[in-house]
Amino acid sequence: MNIFKQLIKSIYSPKDIASFRTQGIGKTIGYVFFLTLLSVIPSIYFLSASILNGVNSLETSIEKDFPNFVIENGKLQSDEEVPITINNKEVTIIFDSNGIVKKEEILNSENTIAFLEDEFIFVSGGQQQGYAYSMLGDVSLDKETTMNLLSEANSWLLVIISIMAILIYLFTVSIRFIEISILALLGLLIVRILQRGLEYRFIWRMAAYSVTLSTVFFTIMGALQTTVPNGALISWLIGIIMLMLSIKEIPHKKDEQIS
Structure with missing residues (x-):
């Protein structure tokens, strides 16, 4: 059975998930990488x-809406006394050199770029990044220099985005393997309760496919940009239920040992 058929079967069929327990570990690992990519x-x-x-919005806003400023000694300095907020369709841009806007307000927002008194914050797609100006060391930046840097950065954006995408994928893969391993440990308890003779390696393979339903569901919700309350708890419950139903499909033999 190819990987796409396994994906579809794993969404609704505990019986098929149970049958995948005897396949090679390499194929299961490949499936985890594929599922995580999706x-x-x-x-x-x-x-x-x-x-x-x-x-693009930031470059335009700095040129047209930002006052003259300089970043030096780890601080953003300007003659502007009140924060400037620029609301575009794609992103909200904030300029505050007086410490009026709090970091917590930025982190709770969506698609926001903020020049605060002592750091630059970027929030997008649920990802948060903050960079203290002190990281610049003795280097100082003014309005014109910042605009020049942004113009140069445009030519590197695809490379930067590609690197970020790879890092996000690798991090997510690592988390997925940890989740599957923990789910398989819970599967050992389920195996004892249901009196099925299964070794951990077979449970791990089944656990890898048991997370398919929750992964597909939350991928769709992510594509729709819809937040699911208590998403982590729901994901774990779905995984445990699918694994339990799959284990129940194993023949009831107390001392069964699959080779």
Whole structure:
């Protein structure tokens, strides 16, 4: 059975998930990489779009709406006494050199770029990044220099986005393997309760396919940019239920040992 058929079967068929327990571990690992790739596509897409739109909007806003400023000694300095907020369709841009806008307000927003008193914050697609101006060391930036840097950055955006996408994917894969391993440990308890003779390696394979339903569901929600309350808890419950139903499909033999 190819990987696409396994994906479809794993959404609704505990019986098929149970049958996958005897396949090679390499095929199961490949399936986890494939499933994770599907799951990160929406977040990578929206993050990439936000970065591209954000940089273009930021370049325009700095030129037209920002006052003259300089970043030196780890601080943003200007003659502007009140924060400037620019609301575009793609992104909200904030300029505040007086410490009036709090970091917590930015982190709770969506698609926001903020020049705060002592750091630059970028929030997009659920991802948050903050960079203290002190990281510049003795280098100082003024309005004109910042605009020149943004113009040069446009030519590197695709490379930067590609690197970010790879890092997000690798991080998500690592988390997915940890989740599957923990789910398989819970599967050992289920196996004892249901009195099925299964070793951990077979349970791990089944656990890898048991997370398919929740992964597909949350991928769709991510594509629709819809937040699911208590998403992590729901994901774990779906995985546990699918694994339990799959284990129940194993023949009831107390001392069964599959080779």
